[in-house]
Amino acid sequence: MKIIRSNWxxxxxxxxxxxMGVLFMRPGAYLSEEMLNHERIHxxxxxxxxxxxxxxxYLLEWLVRLPMRGNAYRNISFEREAYANQRNLLYLSNRKxxxxxxxxxxxx
Numbered sequence: 001m002k003i004i005r006s007n008w009x010x011x012x013x014x015x016x017x018x019x020m021g022v023l024f025m026r027p028g029a030y031l032s033e034e035m036l037n038h039e040r041i042h043x044x045x046x047x048x049x050x051x052x053x054x055x056x057x058y059l060l061e062w063l064v065r066l067p068m069r070g071n072a073y074r075n076i077s078f079e080r081e082a083y084a085n086q087r088n089l090l091y092l093s094n095r096k097x098x099x100x101x102x103x104x105x106x107x108x
Contacts, residue, residue, distance in 0.1 A: 001043055005029075018042045020051055038086035045078050045100050054078070061104075077103035 002022045009024035010017035016025045016035070021043040025031065031039075046054040058078055065072040073079060080103040085091040
């Protein structure tokens with residue numbers, strides 16, 4: 001994954017943003033191995049959905065989850081997969097295709 005330090009991306013309140021498999025970071029920001037793994041998981045999700053599919057599904061799921069209870073962002077299946085596995089640095093070597101779809105079901 002290519003990492004670019006930028007004053008413009010991401011917005012000031014964020015440390016990093018992954019766009020099309022390229023990680024944009026604020027200058028001087030620190031990304032732990034776990035958070036870097038989180039972003040690598042997103043890159044894998046993007047590739048398997050041919051990038052555009054990822055963004056379309058991400059936005060649709062966020063819109064569906066907005067009126068629901070809890071944090072819409074944290075309940076998006078792509079985020080749930082990435083957060084659940086970010087500490088497992090070997091996760092990507094064992095990850096099955098479209099693994100994020102098993103996180104679609106709403107948590108109880």
